[in-house]
Amino acid sequence: MVLIAALFVQAFQMALVVLLAPLLTGFIRLVKARLLRRRGPPVIQPYRDLLRLLRKEVVLAENASWLFRVTPYLIFAATWVAAAIIPTFATGLIFSWTADLIAIVALLGSARFFLTLAGMDVGTSFGGIGSSREVMIATLAEPSMLLIIFTLALIAGSTQLSSIAAFMTSTQAGLRVSLAIALIALVMVAIAENARIPVDNPATHLELTMVHEAMVLEYSGRHLAMIELAASLKLLLYISLIACIFAPWRLASPGAGPAVYLAGLLAYLAKLAAGGALLALFETATAKMRVFRVPEFLGAALMLALLATLLRFVSRSL
Amino acid sequence: MDGPVFDIAHMLAGGLVLVSMMMLYQDRLYALLNVFALHSLILTLSVAWQAFIQDAPHLYVTAAIALVFKAIVIPVVLHRMIRQLGIHREIETVVGIGPTMLAGIGLVALATVVMLRVTPEADPLAREDLAFALSVLLLGLLIMVTRRNAVSQVVGFMSLENGLVLAATGAKGMPLVVEISVAFSILIAFIVIGVFLFRIRERFDTVDVRALDDFKGRRRK
Numbered sequence: 001m002v003l004i005a006a007l008f009v010q011a012f013q014m015a016l017v018v019l020l021a022p023l024l025t026g027f028i029r030l031v032k033a034r035l036l037r038r039r040g041p042p043v044i045q046p047y048r049d050l051l052r053l054l055r056k057e058v059v060l061a062e063n064a065s066w067l068f069r070v071t072p073y074l075i076f077a078a079t080w081v082a083a084a085i086i087p088t089f090a091t092g093l094i095f096s097w098t099a100d101l102i103a104i105v106a107l108l109g110s111a112r113f114f115l116t117l118a119g120m121d122v123g124t125s126f127g128g129i130g131s132s133r134e135v136m137i138a139t140l141a142e143p144s145m146l147l148i149i150f151t152l153a154l155i156a157g158s159t160q161l162s163s164i165a166a167f168m169t170s171t172q173a174g175l176r177v178s179l180a181i182a183l184i185a186l187v188m189v190a191i192a193e194n195a196r197i198p199v200d201n202p203a204t205h206l207e208l209t210m211v212h213e214a215m216v217l218e219y220s221g222r223h224l225a226m227i228e229l230a231a232s233l234k235l236l237l238y239i240s241l242i243a244c245i246f247a248p249w250r251l252a253s254p255g256a257g258p259a260v261y262l263a264g265l266l267a268y269l270a271k272l273a274a275g276g277a278l279l280a281l282f283e284t285a286t287a288k289m290r291v292f293r294v295p296e297f298l299g300a301a302l303m304l305a306l307l308a309t310l311l312r313f314v315s316r317s318l
Numbered sequence: 319m320d321g322p323v324f325d326i327a328h329m330l331a332g333g334l335v336l337v338s339m340m341m342l343y344q345d346r347l348y349a350l351l352n353v354f355a356l357h358s359l360i361l362t363l364s365v366a367w368q369a370f371i372q373d374a375p376h377l378y379v380t381a382a383i384a385l386v387f388k389a390i391v392i393p394v395v396l397h398r399m400i401r402q403l404g405i406h407r408e409i410e411t412v413v414g415i416g417p418t419m420l421a422g423i424g425l426v427a428l429a430t431v432v433m434l435r436v437t438p439e440a441d442p443l444a445r446e447d448l449a450f451a452l453s454v455l456l457l458g459l460l461i462m463v464t465r466r467n468a469v470s471q472v473v474g475f476m477s478l479e480n481g482l483v484l485a486a487t488g489a490k491g492m493p494l495v496v497e498i499s500v501a502f503s504i505l506i507a508f509i510v511i512g513v514f515l516f517r518i519r520e521r522f523d524t525v526d527v528r529a530l531d532d533f534k535g536r537r538r539k
Contacts, residue, residue: 175325177332296415300343303419307339307426311332314430314449 006254009261010084010093016265017083017240021232022046024239024276031280046232050225058221061122071118072219072226078111079230083237087244089264091162092254100159101149104241105142108193108234112138115227119215126207130214133291137199137211140298141192144185147305151182152245154312161241165248181308183246188301190238192294194231197283199294202231209288239275240268247271323371327443330364331450334484335426338457338477342422343415347400347407347469351393354473358388361480368487371443376494377487383501384483392476392508399512400469403519410466410526418464425456447488454481468518468525472511479504 026043033040060068082104084095099107116134119127153159155178156167167173192199195212204210216227244251250267252260289297337357344350362385369377400407411418433449440448458478462471479500486497515525522529 175322175329177329177336180329180333181336299416299419303339303423304336306423307336310423310427310430311335314332314434314446 002255006094009090010095013088013090013093014080014084017088017233017236018080018229020272021229021236022050024236024272025232027273028235028276028280031277032284035280035284046228050229053220053225053228054222056221058223061124061218064122064218067114068118068121068218069223071114071121072223072230074114075111076226076230076233078107078114079233079237082107082111083233083240085161086237086240087162087165087248087251088240089268090252090254090256090261091165091248093162096160096162101152101161101164102146102159104237105145105149108237109138109142111230115215122218124218126214126217129207130211130217133211134215137192137294137298140295140302141189144189144298144302144305145193147302147309148182148186148189151178151305151308151312154309155179161244165244165251166253168245168248169251176312178308178312179246181304181311183242185301185304185308186242186245188297188304190242191282192298192301194235194238196235196279198286198289198297201288209291211291236272239272239279243268243271243275324443327364327367327371328446330360330367331447331484331488333360334364334480335450335453335457338454338481339419339422339426341461341473341477342418342457342464345409345411345415347405347409347467348397350409350470350473351396351400354477355389355393357477357480358384358393361483362389364484365487368447372490374490376497379494380483380487380497380501383498384480387501387505388476388480395512396469396472399515403469403515403525405467405469405519405525409470412464412466418460421464422457422460425460426453429453429456441490444488444490448485451481451485451488454478454484457481466526466528468515468527471527472508472515475511476504476508 023043023046026041026046029045030040030043081095084093085099085104087093087096112134116131119131119134121127149159152164155173155176156164158164158167173179191197195202200211201209202212205213207214212231216224219227250264252264334357337353337360341350341353341357344353362381365377365381365384369375369381429452430449433452434445437445437448455478458474458476458481461474461477465471465474482500483497486500518530519525
């Protein structure tokens with residue numbers, strides 16, 4: 001009985017992240033449009049786009065291999081599994097004990113690996129540009145992410161997200177400069193990983209600047225829908241990750257009553273809305289940087305993560 | 319030492335190291351000055367918090383000096399100086415930002431390792447403050463070494479001095495006279511540097527210190 005309940009909560013969480021992801025993207029677009037004093041499309045526009053793409057015929061390049069056709073599903077699956085591990089509204093879900101933060105990074109890394117392969121598969125120049133830029137960003141973003149995880153693991157004593165969230169809600173965590181620096185670094189990595197504005201503009205098709213768009217240029221129909229959904233899911237994943245580590249309030253612990261779960265769910269929705277609004281605000285306030293400045297930006301994130309690990313040793317040895 | 323008291327002191331001192339790293343990252347003069355003002359502001363808060371913990375009212379005076387001179391007067395004066403000198407607002411670095419930041423991380427690691435090894439039986443708060451202060455000091459030196467522009471070297475010097483103040487306040491029983499004399503000697507040094515800056519600029523039409531090298535070379539020939 002307990003197992004069935006746990007399975008139900010896990011299934012609900014998985015369904016929830018997929019259903020919420022396009023809504024979050026639509027919400028961010030709406031907030032951005034309002035900040036620019038435009039009316040903007042309705043919040044449910046991403047759902048409509050996805051449905052439209054699903055109905056459309058798939059056009060494949062002549063020399064596309066099987067890899068090109070499989071990749072969208074692989075990316076979506078890897079991102080979905082990664083999102084299922086993160087405690088969104090409740091800690092201690094079944095899946096979260098099977099994999100930890102490092103596994104999440106590995107899942108996202110393999111998704112990215114297949115995306116860059118698919119970008120080069122058709123053999124157009126745009127795909128190659130996009131893939132090479134994506135890999136350049138990844139080589140700096142992933143070490144930073146891993147260093148942030150090491151800092152968190154050193155402080156909380158675990159790489160399990162549920163344990164980290166439990167540690168952060170306890171009084172042991174306290175105010176630590178390492179945590180503050182890790183938060184800044186994690187936000188920078190999240191911006192780079194999701195191809196948001198200072199690094200890449202998700203709404204542009206300008207060949208000088210695009211990274212993610214260049215790789216998926218050859219996709220159409222349901223393949224494109226899968227990739228778009230995976231991109232939304234990845235954004236939701238990162239906001240949930242930041243919320244779960246640095247704002248783990250109202251997370252329901254396993255075996256709690258339905259009221260606690262409901263409170264956790266409402267808190268999660270509020271956190272997502274806050275994260276999305278902050279992201280939209282940040283994106284309207286900054287300008288896109290040149291591609292050659294990106295290594296500097298991510299290098300700063302890497303340095304911050306290193307500094308966080310170092311300063312953590314200062315406070316440990318006391 | 320109970321939780322929040324220690325945590326806040328730790329946050330403020332660690333924040334100072336973080337802002338030092340931010341200074342290392344800046345490549346515009348005005349931005350550098352603003353970050354320096356932030357640096358001094360955090361120093362003020364840190365010193366005031368130390369005064370509160372240690373119950374040492376004379377540290378409030380130090381905090382006030384830091385606030386008035388370092389967070390307000392010196393940045394404003396430097397802003398005016400840059401405008402009067404009419405110099406390039408982009409900072410030329412000797413090596414790129416990336417390697418500089420790496421060197422900075424190395425220095426922070428060095429400071430931490432050295433300080434924690436040599437002070438095993440000191441008070442934890444003082445120990446930590448000393449480690450952070452040495453990092454800030456070394457980062458200030460690094461800023462002075464890696465910049466070609468004389469104004470940014472001045473900023474590096476001032477941030478180095480912020481590290482000194484942090485170390486002084488972490489160590490209990492520092493007399494007020496010493497702190498005031500250090501603060502004022504820095505102020506005098508600042509004035510002297512300011513005068514020199516204008517002289518250098520009159521002589522060479524630039525505040526890039528490479529011009530001085532050229533000058534020396536020509537004399538030797």
